[in-house]
Structure formats: structure tokens, C-alpha cells
Amino acid sequence: MSEVAVGFAKENGERFVEELKELLRIPSVSTAPEHVGDVRAAAEFVKVGLETAGMENVRLIETSTKTRKGHPLVYAEWLHAAGKPTVLLYGHYDVQPAEPLDEWKSPPFEPEIRDGNIYARGAVDDKGQMWMHVKALESLLKTDGKLPVNVRVIVEGEEEVGGEGIAAFVREHGDQLKADAALVSDTEMFAPELPTLCVGLRGMIYTELEAKGAATDLHSGMYGGAAPNPFVALAQMIAQLKREDGHIAIPGFYDGIEEPTKAELEAWRSLPFDEEEYRKHEVGSTELTGETMFSVLERTWSRPTMDVHGMPGGFIGAGAKTVIPAKATAKISFRLVPGMKPEETFAKYKKFVEEICPKGIQVKVTMIHSGEPIVVSTDNEYVRAATDAMAKVFGKETVFVRGGGSIPIVGDFVRELGTPTVMMGFGLPDDNLHAPNEKFHLANFHRGIESIVRFLDGVGAGR
Amino acid sequence: MSEVAVGFAKENGERFVEELKELLRIPSVSTAPEHVGDVRAAAEFVKVGLETAGMENVRLIETSTKTRKGHPLVYAEWLHAAGKPTVLLYGHYDVQPAEPLDEWKSPPFEPEIRDGNIYARGAVDDKGQMWMHVKALESLLKTDGKLPVNVRVIVEGEEEVGGEGIAAFVREHGDQLKADAALVSDTEMFAPELPTLCVGLRGMIYTELEAKGAATDLHSGMYGGAAPNPFVALAQMIAQLKREDGHIAIPGFYDGIEEPTKAELEAWRSLPFDEEEYRKHEVGSTELTGETMFSVLERTWSRPTMDVHGMPGGFIGAGAKTVIPAKATAKISFRLVPGMKPEETFAKYKKFVEEICPKGIQVKVTMIHSGEPIVVSTDNEYVRAATDAMAKVFGKETVFVRGGGSIPIVGDFVRELGTPTVMMGFGLPDDNLHAPNEKFHLANFHRGIESIVRFLDGVGAGR
Numbered sequence: 067m068s069e070v071a072v073g074f075a076k077e078n079g080e081r082f083v084e085e086l087k088e089l090l091r092i093p094s095v096s097t098a099p100e101h102v103g104d105v106r107a108a109a110e111f112v113k114v115g116l117e118t119a120g121m122e123n124v125r126l127i128e129t130s131t132k133t134r135k136g137h138p139l140v141y142a143e144w145l146h147a148a149g150k151p152t153v154l155l156y157g158h159y160d161v162q163p164a165e166p167l168d169e170w171k172s173p174p175f176e177p178e179i180r181d182g183n184i185y186a187r188g189a190v191d192d193k194g195q196m197w198m199h200v201k202a203l204e205s206l207l208k209t210d211g212k213l214p215v216n217v218r219v220i221v222e223g224e225e226e227v228g229g230e231g232i233a234a235f236v237r238e239h240g241d242q243l244k245a246d247a248a249l250v251s252d253t254e255m256f257a258p259e260l261p262t263l264c265v266g267l268r269g270m271i272y273t274e275l276e277a278k279g280a281a282t283d284l285h286s287g288m289y290g291g292a293a294p295n296p297f298v299a300l301a302q303m304i305a306q307l308k309r310e311d312g313h314i315a316i317p318g319f320y321d322g323i324e325e326p327t328k329a330e331l332e333a334w335r336s337l338p339f340d341e342e343e344y345r346k347h348e349v350g351s352t353e354l355t356g357e358t359m360f361s362v363l364e365r366t367w368s369r370p371t372m373d374v375h376g377m378p379g380g381f382i383g384a385g386a387k388t389v390i391p392a393k394a395t396a397k398i399s400f401r402l403v404p405g406m407k408p409e410e411t412f413a414k415y416k417k418f419v420e421e422i423c424p425k426g427i428q429v430k431v432t433m434i435h436s437g438e439p440i441v442v443s444t445d446n447e448y449v450r451a452a453t454d455a456m457a458k459v460f461g462k463e464t465v466f467v468r469g470g471g472s473i474p475i476v477g478d479f480v481r482e483l484g485t486p487t488v489m490m491g492f493g494l495p496d497d498n499l500h501a502p503n504e505k506f507h508l509a510n511f512h513r514g515i516e517s518i519v520r521f522l523d524g525v526g527a528g529r
Numbered sequence: 530m531s532e533v534a535v536g537f538a539k540e541n542g543e544r545f546v547e548e549l550k551e552l553l554r555i556p557s558v559s560t561a562p563e564h565v566g567d568v569r570a571a572a573e574f575v576k577v578g579l580e581t582a583g584m585e586n587v588r589l590i591e592t593s594t595k596t597r598k599g600h601p602l603v604y605a606e607w608l609h610a611a612g613k614p615t616v617l618l619y620g621h622y623d624v625q626p627a628e629p630l631d632e633w634k635s636p637p638f639e640p641e642i643r644d645g646n647i648y649a650r651g652a653v654d655d656k657g658q659m660w661m662h663v664k665a666l667e668s669l670l671k672t673d674g675k676l677p678v679n680v681r682v683i684v685e686g687e688e689e690v691g692g693e694g695i696a697a698f699v700r701e702h703g704d705q706l707k708a709d710a711a712l713v714s715d716t717e718m719f720a721p722e723l724p725t726l727c728v729g730l731r732g733m734i735y736t737e738l739e740a741k742g743a744a745t746d747l748h749s750g751m752y753g754g755a756a757p758n759p760f761v762a763l764a765q766m767i768a769q770l771k772r773e774d775g776h777i778a779i780p781g782f783y784d785g786i787e788e789p790t791k792a793e794l795e796a797w798r799s800l801p802f803d804e805e806e807y808r809k810h811e812v813g814s815t816e817l818t819g820e821t822m823f824s825v826l827e828r829t830w831s832r833p834t835m836d837v838h839g840m841p842g843g844f845i846g847a848g849a850k851t852v853i854p855a856k857a858t859a860k861i862s863f864r865l866v867p868g869m870k871p872e873e874t875f876a877k878y879k880k881f882v883e884e885i886c887p888k889g890i891q892v893k894v895t896m897i898h899s900g901e902p903i904v905v906s907t908d909n910e911y912v913r914a915a916t917d918a919m920a921k922v923f924g925k926e927t928v929f930v931r932g933g934g935s936i937p938i939v940g941d942f943v944r945e946l947g948t949p950t951v952m953m954g955f956g957l958p959d960d961n962l963h964a965p966n967e968k969f970h971l972a973n974f975h976r977g978i979e980s981i982v983r984f985l986d987g988v989g990a991g992r
Contacts, residue, residue, distance in 0.1 A: 097848030163850050166746070227849060268750060272849045281813025283629070285963040286836040287731060287934025288717075289811075290864050291775070291828035294818045297837035297859070298771055305768035308761055310887050312754070348752075350744020353889040355757045365754035373749040374760035375852050380839030381860060385560030386690055386735045386897045387626050388862060388934075389838050389963055396760070397844060399851060401753050424773050426816040434849045471750025471851075500748040500852055 068523040071205040075515045082201045089193050090177040090186040096137055096160035096227045105137045105223050108159040112221050115200045116142040120207035129231025136231035137223030145216045150526050152216035154245035157196025158225035161188035162500045169502035183505040190493040190506035195251040196221055202518035214526025218245055228435020229474035236478045247448040248479045253469050253491030257338055261456035264489035266468035269402035269439035271412050276395045276430040284390040294426030296394035306422050308372045312356035316418045324405035326368045334363045348495055367468035371401050408436035437474030442487050451524035452488045459517045531986040534668040538978045545664045552656050553640040553649040559600055559623035559690045568600045568686050571622040575684050579605040582667035592694025599694035600686030608679045613989050615679035617708035620659025621688035624651035625963045632965035646968040653956040653969035658714040659684055665981035677989025681708055691898020692937040699941045710911040711942045716932050716954030720801055724919035727952035729931035730939060732865035732902035734875050739893040741856040749851040757889030759857035769885050771835045775819035779881045787868035789831045797826045811958055830931035834864050871899035900937030905950045915951045918983035922976050
């Protein structure tokens with residue numbers, strides 16, 4: 067059965083890419099209020115795609131949180147495989163902001179193919195990978211008229227802003243997403259040609275730390291030396307949050323952290339990873355930073371960390387303005403690992419910055435969004451079906467890795483729904499996620515579709 | 530003679546304000562490349578004003594530095610008072626950027642009069658005060674047909690960006706500005722109704738500290754914990770530059786500083802200054818900061834300090850973007866006091882940040898502009914003429930203060946030309962210089978014109 071569907075996918079591969087391009091042209095930046103219409107347009111596009119594939123009961127589900135109207139979920143189902151398991155396919159159609167725009171070689175929302183890669187914001191994260199799911203379903207339904215398993219599809223538009231809408235939906239209507247397993251394609255392969263399953267993700271809290279000093283902007287000549295400077299205060303606080311050796315100095319920050327197992331650590335050591343290569347070709351800095359007593363994979367997969375993403379306020383134009391701004395803000399996030407809870411970490415962080423706040427400054431800490439860290443079980447038939455499927459496509463044994471990023475809803479699938487989750491992703495380490503010149507290797511787009519067809523077939527065949 | 534001129538100024542006071550409004554409508558922001566045409570338009574406006582006043586040889590003088598074309602100087606003269614001293618009048622027609630625009634009650638370049646104050650960017654710094662000079666000359670020339678002394682006028686368009694153009698002109702053509710004394714109105718009165726001469730100014734260096742980490746922006750989920758974060762690095766460096774007690778930790782930073790004299794410190798102590806009032810109504814913060822072993826006046830007049838004005842880079846939009854930016858910058862300035870040299874302070878600062886630069890980060894330190902600190906002599910006939918003039922206008926004894934800000938060219942007048950300089954300013958402490966809602970108290974605009982008329986008359990009368 068899969069062979070016919072795989073044949074269909076190959077014959078229609080070019081069309082699939084053209085459709086993906088159309089989707090990539092929609093600037094569905096979920097964090098930007100000015101793009102709210104584009105985000106909805108992307109949802110509509112996905113809905114039409116699922117209908118065309120032959121899925122049933124396709125619809126938008128509106129979401130909202132306490133404070134605002136959310137972006138819609140796209141739902142679809144096909145539930146006629148009596149006696150077979152139900153698989154929940156998850157993806158997201160929203161994207162990160164494209165800034166800084168001047169560093170893109172081709173415009174972020176005008177997809178361009180160069181050297182076998184498609185370049186656009188969202189190419190791999192996650193429009194391209196989500197579209198693989200839609201096209202795998204289409205390939206099966208158009209050739210066989212049915213699916214080998216029952217399938218539910220849920221595609222969200224808030225993954226890049228914390229996924230509150232889908233989280234609320236799972237809490238309140240989890241039964242509508244009831245499944246025996248979930249398939250998520252929003253991760254990457256450890257190396258080119260190396261089939262990879264992701265079995266753990268860091269969680270996160272994304273916050274704003276605002277420092278207020280004087281009542282109004284002041285002239286630094288007249289007041290410098292007596293008026294509090296919010297940027298200097300933020301710098302002093304940030305320097306106390308994270309030491310130069312990468313250690314986070316918030317009291318109790320590391321309490322309760324669950325270490326990876328010995329077997330997992332050993333498996334990581336056998337992965338094809340060259341720290342010097344990584345430094346040179348992925349990061350491109352003179353040195354790597356962080357807790358040197360841990361390996362780079364541990365530092366990015368199983369150790370929590372802190373980053374500052376931007377510091378709005380004051381004067382940022384060309385040239386000079388001698389202002390002591392009344393307030394300044396730092397966008398600060400923490401990545402969390404199993405054993406840490408977002409609310410608890412936030413509370414410790416808030417308490418600490420309130421304690422160390424320099425005099426003359428008032429701090430306000432705001433949680434922008436959060437997601438829980440997770441690890442998933444690898445000992446089940448779904449993981450086996452996934453590794454078998456990828457072995458056929460890639461001709462290689464699958465490696466198990468973790469991801470340093472967060473996919474907030476996966477934690478909810480695992481915890482709220484108790485659904486075994488397979489994170490089978492086809493990105494590459496140099497795909498520039500969240501950065502200028504994001505790309506997706508087109509060969510992996512096609513191999514992804516084939517892998518998903520074979521995975522669903524494998525689950526349906528009872529192994 | 531002055532009485533007639535003063536009468537003329539009073540009769541024409543409303544017209545003078547209407548003219549000032551026209552000048553304030555020109556957004557001559559010298560640091561902004563997009564306003565280069567407006568800056569020139571302001572220069573032309575001043576030129577016409579000086580011609581109308583009856584000054585001679587009025588012309589624009591083009592300036593340039595090694596790296597760019599500068600904004601023009603406006604020059605004028607009237608040299609027919611044989612045997613009398615020559616006074617050089619200095620002012621500037623450029624202004625600070627108006628950002629943040631949303632905090633202005635009326636638009637920064639649409640002057641509005643409320644409660645006896647004129648609100649606009651540049652109202653007091655320095656268009657309003659420079660216009661007092663022009664109108665004082667007009668009042669004398671239109672009534673008496675001549676001036677009581679020889680006068681040269683030089684008005685620059687780069688004071689807010691370091692005044693490199695006028696500095697080069699003074700170095701190369703200082704003879705064209707030859708004078709027995711200089712009058713500068715770009716400072717403020719210590720308190721309302723209290724005539725004030727400023728006898729010292731802090732110098733400054735304005736710099737950009739750029740930190741570069743990875744070769745490109747990175748996803749903080751995937752790379753957080755291993756990739757250097759330029760904002761965290763800047764925070765760590767800034768926290769090491771300035772301690773929480775206000776002490777600057779750069780080695781040798783305070784070397785060679787000249788303390789104010791005992792008499793000067795005593796005079797400062799007798800000024801009507803209430804630290805709590807200042808904190809509450811001028812600064813508006815919960816506490817004042819800085820070196821508490823020094824008084825607030827010392828901290829802002831005779832102690833060097835450091836401020837951060839803005840930190841461009843990364844993501845500063847609404848919401849969240851989980852980026853580790855490839856680079857980030859801090860706009861950092863230092864205020865210098867007598868005994869410090871801008872180049873030497875810059876060299877110590879540069880050496881220090883290069884030493885403390887966290888690993889994985891490359892720093893680049895750039896000097897944007899600088900100005901030397903100065904103190905001027907108070908024991909000369911020009912200072913006596915100024916205090917006499919103000920005593921007549923205000924009916925009060927003049928106080929001597931220093932200013933915390935910088936007027937770069939004043940140092941050059943004092944050092945290069947050896948010109949005794951009188952800094953007679955009419956701003957008020959709450960005039961919001963360099964901040965939203967900048968204003969000039971109109972009563973002080975008119976009293977300033979009268980004071981200048983009487984000052985020139987006093988100098989001409991030989992006392």
C-alpha cells in the first residue's frame with residue numbers, strides 16, 4: 067500500500083513544493099498584532115489543504131486566553147479504520163518574526179529555491195514539515211481511498227508565542243484529540259542523512275524585566291551621577307543572574323533537575339559530533355560558552371540556561387543622544403529541563419531580581435509565555451514503527467536525541483492526554499531556524515512525506 | 530542707551546516669540562542623516578535673522594571632518610566700535626532627537642505656548658537662547674544704529690553631536706573668531722528668579738561598545754547554553770564598569786582629577802538646594818544614586834560618571850522572539866571633570882573592556898564624539914559686567930555654579946583662543962532638556978534679551 071502512495075508523492079512532488087511556496091508567502095507571524103489577518107489566512111490555507119487531501123470534518127477552532135483573542139486551530143479527522151490505532155498529527159502554521167530583514171539573501175516571504183533548498187521564514191519551522199503531514203495523508207487517500215489508521219490532525223497558530231490557545235483546548239476538550247499516539251514533525255535530524263527521533267525537549271519561560279528609574283527621560287549631563295540609569299541597573303541584574311562561567315545564580319534554580327540516564331549520556335557520546343566543527347560552522351564564534359563541565363550536547367539539551375534577546379528603551383538610532391531613559395526593558399528567557407516547573411522557576415527568578423534590584427530602580431517582571439520540559443518514552447510500538455519507516459527511507463539506523471528548544475504542546479500531549487509522542491523531524495542543523503535565511507532541504511521534505519506514509523502504514527500493520 | 534534698546538525689545542517681544550516659533554518648526558536634528566536638509570534650513574534662518582538685525586558680513590561657513598561633510602556654521606560681525614573690546618557670541622541651532630515621540634503633550638516641532646512656557650524640541654537648548662542673542666543685537670542696532678562693543682557671532686549646527694566642525698574651524702581659523710570675551714547662553718539658572726553664571730562644565734566621551742558573538746542570529750532553544758550571548762556579555766561588562774555604589778571601576782579612571790576649591794564647595798553648600806525636593810520633583814525616582822560620599826551637586830558637577838543610553842540589537846518588538854543575536858551594542862558615555870582628558874579616558878576604558886570581555890565575544894569600542902571639561906575664571910571685567918546686568922534685570926545677586934553637561938566648543942574658546950568666557954544661561958532646571966516636553970519659560974526669554982543688551986552696554990562702558 068505504502069509503495070503506491072510513495073509513488074504518488076514522488077510523481078506529485080513538484081506540485082507539493084509549489085503549494086508549500088504559496089503557504090510560505092503568507093507572513094503568519096503570530097507575535098505581531100499587524101499580522102493577525104495573515105495568520106488567519108495561513109489557517110484557511112491549511113484547512114483547504116486538508117480538505118483537498120480528503121480529510122473529513124475539517125474546521126477552524128477559535129481560541130482565546132484571559133487577555134486576548136487567539137489564533138485559530140485547524141482540525142481534521144479520518145476515523146474509518148475500525149480496530150486500528152488513532153494517530154494525532156500535530157504541526158503549526160505560525161512563524162517567528164523575520165527581522166533583521168536586511169540579512170536575508172532573498173525576502174523572507176518570497177520563497178526562493180537555491181541549491182536544493184527552499185528559503186523562506188517558516189520553510190522548516192514548521193510550515194514545510196507540517197505540509198509533509200498534509201501531503202502524506204493526501205498521498206495515501208488519493209491512491210488507496212483510505213488511511214491505514216485513524217487520524218486526527220491539529221495544526222496550531224501560536225506555537226511561536228507559547229501555544230496558550232491549544233493548551234486551553236487540550237485542557238477543556240482533550241477528548242476531541244484522543245489518540246493512541248501523536249506524531250510531531252517540528253524537530254531536526256542530528257546530521258544530514260542521519261534519521262533522528264527527538265525524545266526530549268527543554269521547556270522555557272519567556273519574560274520581560276522592566277526597570278524604571280526617573281519619572282521622565284533626563285539629560286545625562288545634568289543628572290548623570292545622581293539619577294538612576296535603568297540600563298545600568300538591568301546590566302547589573304543580568305550580570306548577577308548569569309555568571310561568566312554560565313552558571314545561573316538564582317537561588318534554588320537547579321533544584322530537582324533530573325539528569326539524563328547513563329545510557330542516554332553514553333548514546334550522546336557516540337553521536338557524530340565534533341565540538342570544534344560545531345563552533346566553527348554552526349555557531350561561528352571564537353569560543354563556545356556555558357558550563358564547560360558539561361558537554362555541548364548536555365548544555366543545549368539537558369541543562370537549563372538563560373538568554374537575553376533584546377533590550378528595548380532609550381536611544382537606539384544612529385549617532386548620539388545623551389539621555390538617561392526613564393525606563394528600559396530586557397527580554398529574558400530561561401530554558402528549563404525535566405524536573406523544573408515554569409511557574410516555580412519564574413517565582414524564584416522574580417524573587418531574586420526583586421532582591422538584587424539596585425536602589426532607585428523599580429522592577430516589574432512579566433511572563434510572556436512558558437512551556438514545560440518533557441522526555442518521552444522510546445519503548446513502544448509507535449517509536450518502532452517510526453524507526454522502521456525511516457530505516458527504509460534513509461537506509462540507516464535511527465538515533466535518539468533531545469532538542470534544546472520547546473514545543474509547548476508536546477508537554478500537554480504527554481502529561482494531559484498521556485499520548486505516546488513520536489517527534490520525527492526532518493530539519494537540518496544549519497537550517498537557520500528563527501534566524502535570517504531559514505531554509506528546508508527539499509530532499510528532506512520529500513523523504514519526510516515518504517517516512518510519514520510508511521510510519522502510518524507501519525502503525526496500521528500492527529507493528 | 531540700553532534703556533531705549535530694552536524698550537524696543539519689550540515692544541517687539543511678541544514678534545520675537547513668533548520668529549522663534551518659526552525656527553522651532555524646523556526639525557534640525559543634527560545626529561539624524563534624514564534631517565540634514567532641515568539642519569541647513571535652520572542655519573539659513575539664523576543667517577537671515579542676523580542680517581535683519583543689522584549685522585555685517587553674515588555668511589554660512591561649511592565644515593567637514595575626516596569622515597563626513599558637516600553642518601554649516603553661521604558667522605556675523607559688527608566691528609565699528611573703535612577702541613572697545615570685542616565680544617564673541619556663541620550659540621547653536623541644532624537640536625537633540627525628539628524621541629520618544631509619544632511622550633510629548635504637543636508635537637516637538639509644532640511649538641505651543643502653555644502657562645507662559647513655549648514647548649518644543651530646542652525651545653531652550655539652544656534655539657531660544659541663541660535667538661535672545663540675535664534679538665539683543667537687533668534691539669541695539671535698530672535703536673542706536675550701532676553696538677556698544679565690537680561683536681562677532683558664531684552659531685554652530687553640531688553642538689549635540691560633539692561640535693567637531695567648529696572645533697576644526699577654531700583650530701585652523703581661530704583668528705577669525707578673535708575676541709576679548711565670549712558670551713555663551715546654553716546653560717540654566719540654578720533656580721527660578723535666581724540669576725546664575727555657569728563657571729565650569731563637565732566634558733564627555735560618547736561611545737559605542739559593540740559585542741559580537743555567533744556569526745549569525747541563532748535560536749536560543751537550540752544553541753542556548755553553548756553560544757555566546759552578546760547582550761549578556763554587554764551586561765557583564767557594564768556591571769564591571771560601574772559598581773552599584775556609583776564608583777567607576779576602570780583602572781586609573783579618577784587619576785589626576787582636580788577637586789573644586791574649598792571656597793567653591795562652600796558656595797555650593799549655600800545654594801538653595803534641597804536634595805529631597807530634587808529627587809521628588811526633578812528626578813522623580815524612589816532614590817538618588819551615585820557616590821553618596823559626595824553631595825548631589827558634586828556628583829553632577831565635579832565628579833565623573835558613566836551612563837548607558839540605549840542598547841540596539843536583537844528583538845525589541847512586542848511579544849517574544851527567541852533569538853540569540855549575533856551582535857548587540859551599548860551606547861555608553863562618560864562625563865569628565867577637570868584634570869581628565871577625553872582621549873586618555875577613552876584609552877583606559879577601551880583597554881579595560883578588552884580585558885574583561887567575556888569569552889566567545891569580540892568587542893569593538895568606537896568614540897562617537899568627545900568634549901573637554903573646563904572651568905573658567907570669574908575674576909575679570911566681563912564676569913562683573915554680566916553680574917551687574919543680571920542684577921539690574923532680576924534684582925538679585927548672581928550665583929556661580931557649574932554645569933554637568935558639556936558644550937564642547939567652550940573648552941576650545943578657553944584653551945585654543947584663551948578667551949574669557951561668560952556662560953549666562955536662562956533655562957530652568959525643569960525645562961526638560963534632551964527629554965520630551967522641552968520648554969523655555971517665556972519670561973526668561975525676554976529677561977535674557979534684556980540681560981544681554983545690558984551686558985554688552987556694560988562691557989562697552991568699560992565696566
